Amino acid sequence: MSPTLTQEERTQAAKILKMSYEEYMKRVKKLEEQSLTQSKNNTQLQEKLDFLKIAFRKNGGFQRSVDYTHEHNIYRQNYCGCVYSDIFPGKEKS
Numbered sequence: 001m002s003p004t005l006t007q008e009e010r011t012q013a014a015k016i017l018k019m020s021y022e023e024y025m026k027r028v029k030k031l032e033e034q035s036l037t038q039s040k041n042n043t044q045l046q047e048k049l050d051f052l053k054i055a056f057r058k059n060g061g062f063q064r065s066v067d068y069t070h071e072h073n074i075y076r077q078n079y080c081g082c083v084y085s086d087i088f089p090g091k092e093k094s
Contacts, residue, residue: 005013014024056065069076 010024010028011021014021017024019027056062066076068074
């Protein structure tokens with residue numbers, strides 16, 4: 001059961017969703033099981049992945065990545081997307 005909702009809140013949610021309390025709880029339990037399974041899968045995947053401590057920009061790595069994206073027609077944005085990139089040099093201020 002969801003630890004964040006009280007019995008009364010779960011009953012209200014079931015009414016809003018126009019289903020019985022029992023059906024609502026079945027769905028909640030199923031979603032929680034799916035979430036737990038996904039969490040286990042993520043943990044297993046993380047255990048299989050290694051962190052690569054490599055400076056990819058050295059020895060022309062950045063240019064190779066640019067060439068690769070052009071060669072394979074992969075979109076490449078010229079900024080990171082963070083709030084500060086909105087004022088990167090060369091961009092007209094909005």
